[in-house]
Amino acid sequence: MAPRPRDVAVIVAFGVALIATVVSPWWGRDRLGAADVGGGARGLLPGLVQPGDTVLVHPPWRDDVVAALRAPGALPLPAGVVVTEAFTRRHGDPWPSLVVVAEGVHPWPASLENRRVALGVDVTERAGLRVFRLPGDVAPRDVVDVGRATVRVERGDGSVVACPWDTERRRHVCRGLGPWMTVGAETMQIAGQKAGCTWSHPITGGRLVVDYGRVDLASAVAFEAALSDVAADNTQGAPVTFTVRVDDVARTLTVHRARGFARLDLPATGTAHVVVEVATSHDGQRHACHRFNTGGAP
Amino acid sequence: MSALRRLRARLGDDVIAATVLATLVLVVHLLCLPSQALTDDDDFYAPAGIRAADWLVELVTSPTTALSRTGIDAAFAINHEHPPFAKLVFGVAHHLFHGVLGWFHALDGARTGTVLFVVAMVWVMVRWLWRPLGPTATVASVALLLTMPRFFLHSEVATLDVPVAAMVFVTAALFERAGDRVRAGVVVGVVFGLAAATKLNAPFAALPCVALVLLERWRAFRVAHADDATPTATVRLPPIPPALWAMALVGPVVFLLVWPWLWPDPLPRLGGYLAFHLKHYPIYLFFDGEIWERPFAPGRASLVMAAASLPLVTVVAATIGAVIAGRAVVTLVGGSPPAGDVAAPRVRILALCLLQAVVAVAVVAVSNVPRYGGEKLFMPFFPFAAILGGVGVAALVEALQRTARTTRPAVAVVVIALVAAPGVRGIVDTFGGFALSYYGEVVGGLRGAVARGYERTYYDMADKRLARLLDEQAAGLRVHMVPNHKEYVRTWRWLRKDGVLRRDGFIVEAQLERADIVVLSHERRWSTYPALRERLRGWTVLAEQRVDGVPLWTVYRHPT
Numbered sequence: 001m002a003p004r005p006r007d008v009a010v011i012v013a014f015g016v017a018l019i020a021t022v023v024s025p026w027w028g029r030d031r032l033g034a035a036d037v038g039g040g041a042r043g044l045l046p047g048l049v050q051p052g053d054t055v056l057v058h059p060p061w062r063d064d065v066v067a068a069l070r071a072p073g074a075l076p077l078p079a080g081v082v083v084t085e086a087f088t089r090r091h092g093d094p095w096p097s098l099v100v101v102a103e104g105v106h107p108w109p110a111s112l113e114n115r116r117v118a119l120g121v122d123v124t125e126r127a128g129l130r131v132f133r134l135p136g137d138v139a140p141r142d143v144v145d146v147g148r149a150t151v152r153v154e155r156g157d158g159s160v161v162a163c164p165w166d167t168e169r170r171r172h173v174c175r176g177l178g179p180w181m182t183v184g185a186e187t188m189q190i191a192g193q194k195a196g197c198t199w200s201h202p203i204t205g206g207r208l209v210v211d212y213g214r215v216d217l218a219s220a221v222a223f224e225a226a227l228s229d230v231a232a233d234n235t236q237g238a239p240v241t242f243t244v245r246v247d248d249v250a251r252t253l254t255v256h257r258a259r260g261f262a263r264l265d266l267p268a269t270g271t272a273h274v275v276v277e278v279a280t281s282h283d284g285q286r287h288a289c290h291r292f293n294t295g296g297a298p
Numbered sequence: 299m300s301a302l303r304r305l306r307a308r309l310g311d312d313v314i315a316a317t318v319l320a321t322l323v324l325v326v327h328l329l330c331l332p333s334q335a336l337t338d339d340d341d342f343y344a345p346a347g348i349r350a351a352d353w354l355v356e357l358v359t360s361p362t363t364a365l366s367r368t369g370i371d372a373a374f375a376i377n378h379e380h381p382p383f384a385k386l387v388f389g390v391a392h393h394l395f396h397g398v399l400g401w402f403h404a405l406d407g408a409r410t411g412t413v414l415f416v417v418a419m420v421w422v423m424v425r426w427l428w429r430p431l432g433p434t435a436t437v438a439s440v441a442l443l444l445t446m447p448r449f450f451l452h453s454e455v456a457t458l459d460v461p462v463a464a465m466v467f468v469t470a471a472l473f474e475r476a477g478d479r480v481r482a483g484v485v486v487g488v489v490f491g492l493a494a495a496t497k498l499n500a501p502f503a504a505l506p507c508v509a510l511v512l513l514e515r516w517r518a519f520r521v522a523h524a525d526d527a528t529p530t531a532t533v534r535l536p537p538i539p540p541a542l543w544a545m546a547l548v549g550p551v552v553f554l555l556v557w558p559w560l561w562p563d564p565l566p567r568l569g570g571y572l573a574f575h576l577k578h579y580p581i582y583l584f585f586d587g588e589i590w591e592r593p594f595a596p597g598r599a600s601l602v603m604a605a606a607s608l609p610l611v612t613v614v615a616a617t618i619g620a621v622i623a624g625r626a627v628v629t630l631v632g633g634s635p636p637a638g639d640v641a642a643p644r645v646r647i648l649a650l651c652l653l654q655a656v657v658a659v660a661v662v663a664v665s666n667v668p669r670y671g672g673e674k675l676f677m678p679f680f681p682f683a684a685i686l687g688g689v690g691v692a693a694l695v696e697a698l699q700r701t702a703r704t705t706r707p708a709v710a711v712v713v714i715a716l717v718a719a720p721g722v723r724g725i726v727d728t729f730g731g732f733a734l735s736y737y738g739e740v741v742g743g744l745r746g747a748v749a750r751g752y753e754r755t756y757y758d759m760a761d762k763r764l765a766r767l768l769d770e771q772a773a774g775l776r777v778h779m780v781p782n783h784k785e786y787v788r789t790w791r792w793l794r795k796d797g798v799l800r801r802d803g804f805i806v807e808a809q810l811e812r813a814d815i816v817v818l819s820h821e822r823r824w825s826t827y828p829a830l831r832e833r834l835r836g837w838t839v840l841a842e843q844r845v846d847g848v849p850l851w852t853v854y855r856h857p858t
Contacts (some may be wrong), residue, residue, distance in 0.1 A: 007697035010618060014694050014717070017614040017739075020722045024610075024739040025846070028746055059749040060822075061848045086831035088822045090590040107742075109587025109751025169829040175811060189592045229592075230579065 007222040030062070032103050032128050038068040040129040041101050042075055048133050049099050051078040058102035065101075092194035093187045097136035104128045143221050143292040144212045144274065146172075146198050151183045156205030172210075177203065180287075183210055187226045188289055191260035197226065197289035202240050202280040203248050215274040217246065217266060223260040225253050225275075228287035232259045238282040242290055245275040255288065266292075315433070316424035319440050323420045326444070327413040331406055331454045335731025336760035336789045343385050344392070344408035344792075346377035347456065351389025351556070355469035360795035367562045371502035374559035378567075379558050379574045383495040384461035387411040409456045416453045419464035419681060420444075426471040427685065430643040434695050434710045439688030441714050442615065445721025448607050448673055449680045451733035458497040459677040465493035466654070466678040468544075473507050474643070474650050476541040487544025491552025498575050501663045503678065504545050506653035511539060513630045514648065560571040581670035582823035587751025589823050590669075600676060604659050604683075606747060607673045612687050615694075616655075619686030622693060623652035648689065655682035667845040671756055672734060677686040691717055728845060731761025735845050744846045753823055755850055758782060762787040764817065764851060765798050767841055771815075771853075772804035778813035781824035786817075815840070816854045 032040070049055060054264045055077070057065045062085055069075050069083045077083070089095065095115060102108055104125060111201075115134055116123070151163035151172040163174035163183060171184020186199035202208055225242040226232075232255075239256040246266055253264045280286050306314060353373035356364035363369045374382065388411035420440055427436040443449065452460045469490045476482035492768025493500035518536030522528060554560055560567045583595040584603075605613055626648035658679035662669060669675065694717075695710045702709070720739075727737045735755045737747035748754050768777060779786040787806050793799040807813045818834055821827065837854035844850065 001463055003701045004697075005703055010690075010694050010697045011701065013614050013618065014611065017611045018716065021610050021739050024743055028742045028846075030847070045393040059745065061745070061844075061851070063747065082832075084828065084832065086822075086828040088584070088589055088825060088827055089587075091590050091593070107746065108749065111587040111751065166829075169826070169833075176809065233577075 002146045022269060028106075030103060031105055034062070034064040034068040036127070037062070037065045037101070037103065038071075038074055040127045041069055041131075044124060044126060044129065044131045045099065045101070046076055048131065049077050049081055050097065050133075051080055052136075053078075053081050053097045053099050053133070054087065055081060055083040055099045055101060056087050056193050057083065058100055058108055059106045060085045060087075062103070069101075073216040090187060094137035094196070095134065100130075100132050100134065102130045104130050117242045136168050143217075144215055146184060146210070146212075148213065149183070150211040150213070151210050152211075153177065153181065153203055154207045154209060155203065171199070174208075181208075183208070186289055188226070188287065190226045190229060190289075192229065195226070195261070197224070199287075199289050200276070200278045201279045201288060202286050204280065204283045206279070208278040210276045210278075212274040212276070214271050214289040217269045217272050217274075220268050221266045222254065223251075223264040223266055223290065223292055225255050225264075225288065225290040226261040227255050227259075228289075231285050232257060234285050237285055238280050240278060240280045240286050242288075243277040243279070245273075245277070247272045261291075311433075312428035315436070315530065316421045319424050319437070320417045320421040323440070324413065324417045326344075327416065327454055328401075328410065330450075330729070331409055331413065332402065332456040333762060334409075335467045335762065336405070336450065336723065336792055337443050337455045337457060337733065337757040338760075338785050338789050339404060339757065340409070340455055341789050341792065342377050343380075343458060344388055344405055344456040346380075346382075346403075347385035347388030347408055347411065348392050349373055349376055349389070350382050351393055354386070354390070355740070357726050370562060372477055374557075378559045379571065380458060381495040381553070381571075383465075383492050383556055384411065384415070384458050384497070386556075387414060387461070388456050399680060403798075405456070405792045405796055409454055412453060412460050415464035419467050422468050422471050423681065423685070426475065427647065427688070428809065430647050431685075431689065432692060434714070435685075435688040435692035437688075437710075438615075438691035438714050439685045441718040442612050442687040442691070442721070443681055443684035445718045445725065445726055446608060446680055446684070447611045447721060447724035447733045447736040449571075450495075451728075451731075452674065452677060457674070460673045461682055462493065462497035462556050463679075464676040465489070465496045466658070467681045469493050470507065470650055470654050470682075471499075473539075473541050473545075474510075476539065478537070478539055478683050479787060480540045482550060483540030483542075483544045486541035487546075487548030488552050490545040491549040492556065494549060494553045499658075499661065499675070499678070501549075502657060503654065504834050506641050506650060506657050507542060507545070509653050510646065510650050511536070511542060513627060514646070516631070534677070537858040578668055582854050583668070583670045584753040584821070584823035589825055594667065595669045597669070599669050600659050601661040602741075602752070603673045604676065604679055606737050606741040606752070607845040608683070608738050608740070609724060611717045611720050612683070613738065613740055615687035615690035615717055616683045617686075618690035618693055619648075619688065620652055620655075622689050623648035623686060627652065628692050647685075651682045651685045655679050655686060658682065670803075672753070687717075697825075707793060730763060732843070732845050732850060735848070735850055744848050748848050754848055755819070755821060755823060756823075758789060758819065758821075759794060760786065761843075762793070762798055762841065764853070765793050767853065768797050768815070768817075769803045773800070773802070773838055775804055775814040776807035776812060777804045777815045777817065778810045779817045779819070780810060780830050781819065781821065781826050783808065783810075786819075789790045814856050816856075817851055818854065819851045820849050 025026060066083055066085050116132060121132050121134060123130050141201050153161040153174050161174050161177060163172040166173045171182045174181035180201045183200050187194050187196050187283060200208055200210060216297045231237055239254050244251050244264060246269060251264055253262050255262050274291060278288060317621060350373055353364055388408040391411035391414060392408040395402045395410045396404050423439060424436055427439060472486045473490055476486050515536035520530045520534035522534060524531045580591045583590045585595045585599045626645045630649050631643050658676045662675045693714060695713050699705055699710050724736050734757055735744050737744045741747045741750060794801055810816060816834060834854045837857055840853040840855050842849055842852045
């Protein structure tokens with residue numbers, strides 16, 4: 001009597017699953033050593049990488065490849081290019097420009113593939129490597145440059161804490177204070193939407209001072225400040241006051257229990273010295289940020 | 299007649315098998331538990347449980363004080379965002395296994411409470427399935443459940459996920475068995491109330507029960523047209539099983555009775571409990587190569603994690619079982635008699651298991667909640683998936699026996715051993731705190747998952763290998779842990795308290811800048827991870843934990 005088709009199907013399904021289980025580790029192994037990837041990358045990357053790019057080595061466990069590519073003289077790359085396997089991005093944040101170097105056998109994340117397809121970028125394959133460049137999102141022109149600002153915390157007891165720029169974290173970090181005491185670009189949930197702004201968390205009884213130096217205010221500018229939605233919804237949270245000093249003129253803006261950006265129009269004054277001060281009576285969950293937008297009332 | 303035969307005649311094979319298998323599960327977990335890592339949730343639920351159990355003692359020794367508002371608040375304010383049933387079990391287990399018997403350290407004593415839930419679930423599982431589905435499907439179900447690497451870890455930590463899975467499972471089993479019996483239905487109501495008092499997702503177990511009744515009895519719906527005797531048209535409902543009434547009426551009463559925190563201000567505190575979960579703060583999930591906070595990760599993350607966190611053989615077995623169960627649903631819909639009588643137990647069990655498995659995942663996938671922590675939010679899925687897998691394995695055994703024209707039981711033994719083997723291998727490879735890095739062959743194991751942009755671990759880190767390593771190599775040095783130091787150190791206190799770490803060992807340092815040693819957990823859901831990785835590249839690597847070549851944590855020594 002011939003076996004029933006259903007029985008055959010069940011036996012085959014389990015057989016395939018067991019075989020796949022056995023071969024899975026072998027199938028998922030790395031095919032290329034660090035030196036092979038480095039050699040291949042040397043042939044593929046120099047014409048592809050542009051200043052400011054991040055070279056993303058994929059899959060993320062190939063720190064040996066990163067070390068090989070970072071070795072002195074291993075790879076001639078434009079200034080400011082970082083080679084890393086440790087890249088993460090929050091959903092909704094702008095994309096940096098990436099050059100992906102991936103070993104051919106391993107898949108890559110759907111977010112990366114979706115962006116590649118959306119941008120119509122082709123993959124170059126050679127010697128077991130797959131390489132492609134994804135241009136970053138174009139950021140709007142900033143009125144101020146937080147990277148060039150001088151940041152400090154003036155504490156309630158009169159002491160001052162400097163917050164130097166940390167090149168790796170790309171933000172000012174107030175040494176010795178809580179990990180949230182930084183100033184830098186951030187994407188926050190504000191009024192139900194992702195919004196880019198400059199993270200500027202206040203400190204209880206003190207002032208966070210962000211000194212932008214001389215800023216071109218040839219046209220009207222809107223100063224905007226907000227709490228994250230979670231912080232705005234917190235009924236126990238204290239008000240946060242932003243003081244914007246344009247030369248000798250100070251204007252204040254307070255954000256408290258309302259979602260969304262509060263706005264302060266700064267008139268066109270030509271070049272002026274701009275300082276932002278952030279203060280609160282209690283800093284519990286005061287996830288605050290600010291930004292300058294062109295297009296303020298004249 | 300031998301003693302065994304007399305025992306079989308007296309108790310029945312199902313009781314003996316249930317007791318043997320449950321005992322086996324108990325022994326395995328109690329032996330493995332002391333080596334298991336700590337999760338950050340241990341520190342939430344174990345202290346709450348111990349305090350709640352102390353209150354039970356107070357209730358006997360000084361009931362007036364215990365029942366006062368102050369006494370209740372002192373005992374139950376801690377972790378009051380979750381109901382107390384599982385925590386009470388943790389606390390009682392702590393007092394028994396740590397305090398009275400002295401078998402375990404303080405935390406492990408509390409964690410035996412979770413093991414007790416698993417043991418009870420296995421016992422009920424075998425009793426429930428043995429006769430309707432047969433020994434092969436039953437034993438295979440237990441084997442598959444016990445060899446799910448992630449479920450294995452969750453079974454040994456003081457969290458609410460496996461307890462709620464067990465309570466949902468027991469509720470479903472008792473519901474199916476209760477049929478139209480009133481007393482059995484009341485028992486279902488009580489157990490359902492205890493399940494609701496375990497974790498918030500338990501009440502969703504009622505949906506498949508209602509669906510089962512509708513599938514089974516829909517033909518009993520009747521529309522009586524208007525006539526001279528009855529001037530208005532009426533709709534006659536099918537008979538509603540007493541168990542459903544009890545779930546609706548007895549369950550909430552038990553829920554309130556079990557949770558003393560609610561007693562002083564029932565409505566405000568119940569409202570606070572619901573509001574907390576309806577507006578649950580976002581928790582990061584790394585999925586598809588992106589960090590998700592708000593919006594929450596897409597619903598398919600739950601479906602992916604359900605399949606990817608199981609061995610491929612288990613997924614195939616459960617899929618075959620689901621097809622068979624789907625046919626049972628069709629049978630139920632098409633074959634139920636008009637009077638609304640119950641169908642054969644096998645058909646009902648298969649349909650209910652399929653419905654429960656689907657609902658457990660779907661509730662997380664379709665609702666507007668943060669989908670964090672891999673598979674932990676839909677833990678009730680796994681026992682039902684194991685049963686569907688057991689049914690699939692039984693189908694394979696029958697297919698092999700028919701094809702080979704044999705009835706030898708050895709076929710079943712070999713097949714069960716083979717399908718359980720990948721899970722056993724996964725448990726062995728990830729034992730001691732890395733089970734949450736387990737991914738099945740569906741996504742190419744851990745390497746495939748990490749390449750696809752799924753998180754390599756969660757629940758922070760407090761595995762005992764790392765603890766002992768720091769004890770040896772960092773004595774007197776300042777240790778900082780990133781990316782989530784404040785959560786990590788909370789859990790590490792238990793290791794000191796329980797003697798895993800020396801009290802005069804390393805010093806926990808709150809600032810990375812002042813640290814001699816930094817432990818980096820490679821959890822990519824933290825947006826600070828890339829910068830930390832960069833910052834530590836120049837430091838000396840003292841040790842690294844890799845699974846399948848994927849780094850999970852690295853211990854760095856400051857270069858100076």
